[in-house]
Amino acid sequence: MSTGTGPKQVHLAAHFPGVNSTTVWADPRSGSQIDFSSFEHLARTAERGLFDFFFLAEGLRLREHNGRIHDLDVVGRPESITVLNALAAVTDRLGLAGTVNATFNEPYELARRLASLDHLSGGRAAWNVVTSSDAFTGENFRRGGYLDRADRYTRAAEFLATARELWDSWTPEGRQRPFAHHGPQFGIEGEFTVPRSPQGHPVVIQAGDSAEGREFAASAADVIFTRHSTLEAGREFYADVKGRLARYGREPGDLKIMPGVTYVLGDTDAEAQELAAEIRRQQVSPQNAILALEQVWGRDLSGYDPDGPLPDIDPDPESTLVQGRVRIADPVAVARKWRALSEAKGLSIRQTVIETSGRQSFVGSPGTVAAALAEFVATDAADGFILVPHLTPGGLDGFVDRVVPLLQERGVFRTEYSGTTLRSHLGLPEPVWKG
Amino acid sequence: MPRTRTLHLAAELAPGTGPSASAADPLAASSAGTAAARTVALARLAEAAGLDFLTHDDSFARPGLDALAVLARVAPETRSVGLVPTVTTTHTEPFHVQAAVATLDWVSRGRAGWRIAVSPSGAEARLFGRRPAPPTAALWQEAGEVAEVSRKLWDSWEDDAEIRDVATGRFVDRRKLHHVNFQGATFSVKGPSIVPRPPQGHPVTVVDATRPAARDTAAHHADVALIRASSAEEAAALRAELLQGARAHGRDPGQLRVLLSATVDLDAYEGGPGALAELIAGWHGGGAIDGFHLVPAVPERDLDRFASDTVTRLRDRGLFRTAYEGGTLRDHLGLTRPVSQYATTGAHA
Numbered sequence: 123m124s125t126g127t128g129p130k131q132v133h134l135a136a137h138f139p140g141v142n143s144t145t146v147w148a149d150p151r152s153g154s155q156i157d158f159s160s161f162e163h164l165a166r167t168a169e170r171g172l173f174d175f176f177f178l179a180e181g182l183r184l185r186e187h188n189g190r191i192h193d194l195d196v197v198g199r200p201e202s203i204t205v206l207n208a209l210a211a212v213t214d215r216l217g218l219a220g221t222v223n224a225t226f227n228e229p230y231e232l233a234r235r236l237a238s239l240d241h242l243s244g245g246r247a248a249w250n251v252v253t254s255s256d257a258f259t260g261e262n263f264r265r266g267g268y269l270d271r272a273d274r275y276t277r278a279a280e281f282l283a284t285a286r287e288l289w290d291s292w293t294p295e296g297r298q299r300p301f302a303h304h305g306p307q308f309g310i311e312g313e314f315t316v317p318r319s320p321q322g323h324p325v326v327i328q329a330g331d332s333a334e335g336r337e338f339a340a341s342a343a344d345v346i347f348t349r350h351s352t353l354e355a356g357r358e359f360y361a362d363v364k365g366r367l368a369r370y371g372r373e374p375g376d377l378k379i380m381p382g383v384t385y386v387l388g389d390t391d392a393e394a395q396e397l398a399a400e401i402r403r404q405q406v407s408p409q410n411a412i413l414a415l416e417q418v419w420g421r422d423l424s425g426y427d428p429d430g431p432l433p434d435i436d437p438d439p440e441s442t443l444v445q446g447r448v449r450i451a452d453p454v455a456v457a458r459k460w461r462a463l464s465e466a467k468g469l470s471i472r473q474t475v476i477e478t479s480g481r482q483s484f485v486g487s488p489g490t491v492a493a494a495l496a497e498f499v500a501t502d503a504a505d506g507f508i509l510v511p512h513l514t515p516g517g518l519d520g521f522v523d524r525v526v527p528l529l530q531e532r533g534v535f536r537t538e539y540s541g542t543t544l545r546s547h548l549g550l551p552e553p554v555w556k557g
Numbered sequence: 558m559p560r561t562r563t564l565h566l567a568a569e570l571a572p573g574t575g576p577s578a579s580a581a582d583p584l585a586a587s588s589a590g591t592a593a594a595r596t597v598a599l600a601r602l603a604e605a606a607g608l609d610f611l612t613h614d615d616s617f618a619r620p621g622l623d624a625l626a627v628l629a630r631v632a633p634e635t636r637s638v639g640l641v642p643t644v645t646t647t648h649t650e651p652f653h654v655q656a657a658v659a660t661l662d663w664v665s666r667g668r669a670g671w672r673i674a675v676s677p678s679g680a681e682a683r684l685f686g687r688r689p690a691p692p693t694a695a696l697w698q699e700a701g702e703v704a705e706v707s708r709k710l711w712d713s714w715e716d717d718a719e720i721r722d723v724a725t726g727r728f729v730d731r732r733k734l735h736h737v738n739f740q741g742a743t744f745s746v747k748g749p750s751i752v753p754r755p756p757q758g759h760p761v762t763v764v765d766a767t768r769p770a771a772r773d774t775a776a777h778h779a780d781v782a783l784i785r786a787s788s789a790e791e792a793a794a795l796r797a798e799l800l801q802g803a804r805a806h807g808r809d810p811g812q813l814r815v816l817l818s819a820t821v822d823l824d825a826y827e828g829g830p831g832a833l834a835e836l837i838a839g840w841h842g843g844g845a846i847d848g849f850h851l852v853p854a855v856p857e858r859d860l861d862r863f864a865s866d867t868v869t870r871l872r873d874r875g876l877f878r879t880a881y882e883g884g885t886l887r888d889h890l891g892l893t894r895p896v897s898q899y900a901t902t903g904a905h906a
Contacts, residue, residue: 148723156753158633158664181751182652184734191731191749198714198729198753200660201653207629208664210593226650230617230684238623242593242630261747262652298620310686315620409726 132499132534133378133506133548134526135219136168137177139514140199141185143479144384146404146512147196153515155196158208163515165209168216171522172536174547175217175248175325176209177347177508178202182223183259187413188422188443194410196514203235210243217246217544219327224278225254226263229308233285236324237316245320245543250327250347253278275334280307282326282342290556292318322553325544331359339377340366344550347508348381351483356381356503378505378548383483384512387520391486398485401512402476411472414479417444418456428472432457432464492528499534563891564841564876565814565848566868567641567781568603568860570596571614571621592622593630599856600631603638606864607878609889610639612672612763612850617648617681625657625671632665639886641670641763646703647696648676648685652746655707662755667885670761670781673700673774693770695742700771702741704762704778709737711759712897713749735899758895761886765818766799776802776813780892783818783850792817793845814847814890822854823862830866837867838876 139145140155147155154160165176180202185192202220209218218239222232232249240247253274254260284303291301291314302311328335328343339346340363350356356379364374386401388394406414408428415433416423420441423433437453450456464474484491498504511517529535541547596613603611615624624642632640640661644654654671662669675696676682682690691699718733737748759780766775766782775782776799784799786792792815800810817840823830837849853859871877887894 147721147728148726156663158666162633183747184749184751191729191734193727193729193731196728197734198719198751200663200752201656204625204629204657204660205664207626208632210630211597211633227653228648228685228687231649234617235623235626238626241622242626244593261745263650263746264744308686310684312618312680312684315617316622317620407726 129532129534130499131536131549132495132529133380134168134171134173134535135175135177135217135380135506135508136164136171136173136518137179137382137508137510138164139196139510139512139517140179141181141196143195143405143410144510144512145196145514146401147514148404148407149513151516152513155514156198156200158205160515161200161205161209162212164511164518165213165216167516167518167522169213171518171526172539173216174506175219175246175544176206176213177219177250177327178205178221180221180223180252182226182254183262186258187416192413194407194413203239206247207239207242210239210246213246215246215539215542215547217248217325217547218243219248219250219325219544221250221252221329223252223254224281225274226260226265227281229281229284229303230288230310230312230314232281233288234314234316236285237289237314237319240319240321240324241316245545247319247321248325248327248345248544250329251278251282251343252329272334275338277307279338279342280305284308284310286323286553286556288314289318289323289553292316293557294318294322294555318555321543321545322555325548325550336363337366339363340372341370343377344545344548345378345380348379350381350503351383353498353501353503356498357501360502360504375549376551378550380506380508381483381504382508382510384480384510385484385491385521386482386512387486387488387491387524389487391490394486394490398482402479402481405512406472406476406479408472411475414475415471418450418453418460420444420453426471429470432461432471432474488524488528492525492532495525496529496532496534562841562844562847563878564837564871565609565816565890566607566837566851566871566877567610567612567639567816567848568608568851568853568863569612569614569818570599570627570856571612571624592627595857596627597631597634599860600635600638600640602860602864604635606868607881608638608864608868609848610641610668610670610761610886612641613643614672615643615645616674617645617676617684618678625661628669629661629664632661632668635665635668637668637881637884637889639668639670639761639889640665641672641761641886643672643674645674645676646700647690648681648687651703651706651744652710652750654703655710656750656752658707658760659711659750659752659755662757662760663752667756667887669755669757670763670886672763672765672783673704673778674765675700675771693768697770697774699741699743700764701774701778702739702744704774706737706739706741706746708759708895709739709898710746710748710750711754712895712899713737714752714754715897715900716754716758719753732901733899754897757885757887758897761890761892766795766815767818772799773802775799777806777808779813780887781814781816781890783816784846785818786845789840789843789845792840793843796846812892814892816848816850817846818850818852820852820854821859821863823859825854830862831870833863834867834870834874838871838874841876
């Protein structure tokens with residue numbers, strides 16, 4: 123597919139919606155977020171739609187807010203790699219990508235688990251490398267504390283390099299050879315128990331937007347999972363990251379850029395817009411609106427009316443109210459912006475949160491959405507998309523039934539899988555064996 | 558002895574534990590998918606015979622795939638048989654271990670167990686580079702702590718924690734989610750688990766209690782203890798010791814099953830599958846064991862002969878089930894589903 127002279131192809135992946143405020147769990151069509159049948163449904167739908175891969179996030183500690191476990195969004199999820207191994211039994215071609223933290227794992231064990239998944243799925247495994255958020259998460263692990271930001275990437279880079287040494291420790295002919303890695307982070311040696319797997323190395327995904335994250339992806343990842351969902355931001359990011367590849371001896375096609383995006387479909391564009399507004403209202407319940415406010419203000423605001431005005435008091439920049447989430451860098455500036463918006467448009471707390479929280483990336487009729495996705499890819503704002511439906515597990519059904527055929531008609535999406543491995547779906551080169 | 562005691566049968570899937578290990582190396586000629594196809598075929602054979610569960614051995618130092626991964630791959634292709642991977646506790650993270658075992662219970666719809674093992678060798682320690690291999694007694698002490706914190710984490714979500722209360726906007730009732738605040742000798746865990754309480758409440762814990770170093774951990778923490786013995790008297794004595802140990806730890810000994818684990822080469826076994834059925838029936842009837850864990854020398858051959866011949870004879874005598882009666886591994890073993898140790902008995906704050 124990638125060697126043809128036709129239009130640039132769109133890559134698609136499906137994210138199982140979980141712990142976040144995207145999921146509309148109160149919708150009567152919303153099913154279990156933990157029963158295997160939900161994972162099976164979404165994965166089979168993605169495979170029916172000829173998607174490149176299915177993507178699972180990871181949780182290592184339940185989020186807390188003001189010292190109490192967060193209770194407003196979907197809470198709890200399974201362990202990624204185990205679910206993906208089970209999904210390998212009910213799918214044939216779909217790539218299976220799991221997020222696994224490089225801070226609270228060890229290279230030998232994780233490399234073995236990923237190689238096992240690649241064998242058991244016939245070459246469909248992918249690993250989304252992330253690093254730890256904080257000491258709060260560390261309280262569940264032997265390692266305990268946390269690594270500071272710079273050390274997290276140092277460890278992640280050496281972790282990945284070590285995993286690749288292990289994956290290369292068997293020759294392509296199937297001979298086991300001893301390995302030894304002695305670096306600043308890891309000193310390990312012995313024999314890896316798993317032969318070279320069907321993809322050689324499972325596909326490596328990296329999610330991150332910082333300069334360090336971009337550099338790490340350019341040097342070592344096969345796919346970068348981003349948040350840029352406007353054409354302008356996407357093109358800028360795309361040019362920047364692809365521009366970093368040459369210094370690592372890599373070609374632009376060696377790293378696929380796939381933003382995580384949400385979408386709303388309607389029979390007409392107007393209907394989709396209405397539906398999108400209604401979904402945003404469901405995502406921002408009155409309780410969620412106060413919570414979002416507390417995350418900015420760093421104060422207990424439970425006494426405020428979500429339908430009333432924003433608080434007069436300023437945020438507490440020293441607050442420890444929020445844990446297990448990324449901290450807002452400059453809460454005073456955010457509060458100022460929210461107040462200005464609220465006053466200018468006469469918005470309540472809840473309306474302000476709805477207005478400022480993430481909008482759906484693609485809203486419209488199937489034709490409108492297909493055209494927009496195709497334009498992103500054709501104009502180098504992305505190589506494809508990781509779709510995040512707002513309903514579990516049926517949220518992808520309409521997309522596969524109504525948008526995929528339109529992408530195929532445009533000649534920008536496959537009509538059948540041409541290979542069996544995830545690398546072949548993504549058009550990625552086989553990793554060179556470093557003997 | 559009460560006549561109605563149920564006989565339990567289990568089998569090992571991973572070659573490498575028997576004498577012909579090297580000949581049966583599953584990865585010797587591995588191409589993509591062959592390991593999965595082979596294991597699924599064996600699991601279906603065992604399920605057709607009505608076995609309680611399948612074990613899959615594992616070690617960081619022996620060629621083979623990750624056992625829990627293999628059995629997760631098998632889960633959707635089977636319906637009833639219990640799935641018990643070996644999961645080691647020495648170089649792993651207790652929080653990850655309990656989450657993976659709980660997830661195996663979710664994907665198998667209540668059929669998961671785990672066989673706890675330790676990693677005593679220096680070779681295994683060097684694969685991780687974090688600490689030298691501690692003495693065996695300390696490893697089993699730690700394994701017991703991992704079993705204990707796992708139960709706490711499985712219980713840290715009460716069964717009815719998910720409420721989806723649209724009126725108040727709450728997805729869970731946080732009064733039914735609990736920090737475990739576990740402090741062990743070598744690790745601590747805050748909790749709660751990230752995984753909701755698994756279908757069985759607690760997946761089934763299996764410990765090979767053959768070695769004395771593992772025996773107290775088995776008596777304290779196992780739902781199923783595996784033993785090895787060369788006579789019915791020896792098996793009965795070991796079983797009695799384990800049940801007494803369970804009682805000493807404050808457990809109901811009626812919630813511990815003791816299975817005789819034996820490597821069997823049914824080609825070489827004197828009298829073949831028929832004699833094996835006689836032996837199992839005799840030892841079980843005499844109260845020496847609750848069941849039998851077959852470790853086939855050559856899985857494809859021995860598991861097939863065991864299923865088609867030994868199991869059939871045991872059924873003919875009315876000693877073994879002809880069909881699964883329950884859906885979970887706990888059902889097969891006659892073990893109760895535990896109540897969460899944090900259960901708040903419906904009292905509302």
